[in-house]
């Protein structure tokens with residue numbers, strides 16, 4: 058589903074990703090772990106199409122379509138979703154309008170009629186309850202004044218409603234309490250079918266107590282320096298990133 | 306280019322042919338006001354106004370001074386455009402009076418409710434009692450020596466409107482007064498005039514609309530005088546939907562007696578040059594004013610909000626909160642001047658102006674100023690100008706929303722904060738509707 062080949066990315070003069078390869082097939086859950094500043098968010102953002110980055114070399118194929126020249130909305134409508142490390146506050150834009158516009162954009166791109174307000178409200182109610190989002194938040198502006206945990210839950214709500222084929226979660230676990238972590242785990246597991254895939258980007262291992270990844274990769278200094286099964290995550294937890302660096 | 310006009314007869318090329326200016330008006334005050342204003346224009350002309358650099362620091366009125374205009378006195382058959390049909394003349398806006406090119410339009414006006422309570426009348430149709438009010442009040446709050454545009458309005462005054470909210474009356478439905486300039490051919494000019502008297506303990510809402518259909522250069526010079534007596538309360542909603550070749554120079558003057566409350570919301574879009582001058586005099590103690598507004602400019606539009614508040618008594622409060630959305634090569638000027646007189650202790654004054662810049666070619670001059678001569682006061686002011694953050698745009702796009710739609714959401718979101726200040730749900734929806742329908746062009 059996702060094929061990244063020899064990806065080199067920089068911001069301004071700084072090279073961040075230096076020849077990264079990654080293959081994710083449908084039905085798989087991959088975890089990318091790495092110390093702060095190793096380029097995890099860069100990878101997540103480049104997949105979603107954030108304009109600040111310069112791709113110097115390499116390619117990204119999504120279902121065999123080269124996506125590097127596509128705008129973020131085109132990528133989203135192909136089925137890519139990024140749960141932000143720092144979800145953005147949008148004062149004055151009501152939650153409902155935001156989510157419905159997103160949903161309708163996706164349907165429109167597939168030439169499907171948009172959902173009625175009533176259908177939408179019903180879906181929103183069901184998913185908000187699943188994810189444990191207070192209905193009061195739904196009446197507010199997007200993320201405005203939300204706590205850190207509420208923002209992350211809101212990302213999960215959008216993911217649940219948009220049902221992406223590929224979900225990229227950027228540090229969705231950071232700053233969450235156990236309950237919220239469980240919710241995130243539940244949301245990801247619910248979306249994990251044979252057709253879908255998930256890429257979890259994280260500094261810590263704890264989210265992986267609730268989600269069992271197919272593969273774990275260690276990102277150090279802009280390259281994948283080690284890949285393995287779920288056991289790699291616990292090795293990292295015990296031995297630290299210096300252990301991987303020493304293997305180099 | 307023409308030279309600057311010193312004679313009002315010269316400034317308006319059909320001045321001597323306009324019938325109503327030769328006829329004696331049935332209201333004495335209209336006649337005396339016309340005469341004194343015409344003399345005042347003769348004495349001062351445009352030059353003294355242009356010379357007032359502080360007042361017109363960022364707005365150039367020479368193009369108006371040099372141009373010749375044509376006084377509109379009668380209109381052809383009026384056909385509203387589709388947007389107006391849908392929004393402005395929507396049935397929810399009842400209680401409305403439509404003036405087309407300076408004349409009341411019976412077909413689209415609906416004032417049965419008002420005439421029954423005798424709250425609104427044109428000067429010409431006023432009864433003896435109303436005439437007495439007009440004679441006493443018209444022009445009372447205006448000083449012709451201070452402003453050439455209100456002088457022009459008074460000199461060329463045809464039929465104005467008196468809104469008199471009687472003692473102890475509470476009016477729930479807003480009164481809508483809409484002025485439309487339809488002229489397509491000439492430098493058409495109109496001079497709308499409203500006199501509002503809010504008697505003691507009265508409560509009302511007025512929606513004042515100015516719409517320009519003109520495709521050629523046009524000039525609208527409205528003046529509204531508002532006299533608020535003890536314990537009265539007025540919500541004044543004003544919108545100005547200009548066009549790229551139109552000039553709109555408006556003056557609002559408000560005087561507030563003890564414990565009265567004036568809340569205004571000014572919404573304006575596009576004009577070649579638009580000036581929204583508001584002068585507030587907080588005369589009685591515990592009087593209070595709230596000035597909110599949203600301006601949206603595009604192309605080479607120029608909008609100048611010029612707000613003056615005089616705190617003349619103790620425990621008076623003023624609050625200014627304006628927002629602007631600027632596109633293309635447009636320019637906005639914001640000047641909020643708050644004067645707190647020596648005896649106006651326990652005064653509170655706040656002001657803020659926030660701008661959203663949609664292009665690197667826009668210009669914004671904001672100049673909040675506070676002059677405080679009392680010592681026990683609380684004042685705060687601030688101004689900001691910012692672009693959309695790339696973060697916000699990326700967040701929306703990452704959810705599948707295309708750039709145009711995302712921009713629209715962000716613009717409407719920015720406007721929403723200021724629309725929240727509108728107490729009437731009806732008016733709030735009405736303004737949102739205008740915004741949504743005009744921002745389609747964004």
Ligand SMILES: Nc1ncnc2c1ncn2[C@@H]1O[C@H](COP(=O)(O)OP(=O)(O)O)[C@@H](O)[C@H]1O
Pocket residue numbers: 068069071073091092093094095096097098099100109
């Ligand atoms: N806007 C930026 N300008 C310059 N350098 C940046 C910018 N954003 C991130 N970086 C740098 O790029 C590197 C990778 O950042 P990031 O991808 O956020 O790492 P991670 O998510 O793994 O913590 C870091 O060294 C960071 O300082």
Ligand SMILES: [Mg+2]
Pocket residue numbers: 097098099142228
């Ligand atoms: Mg990061």
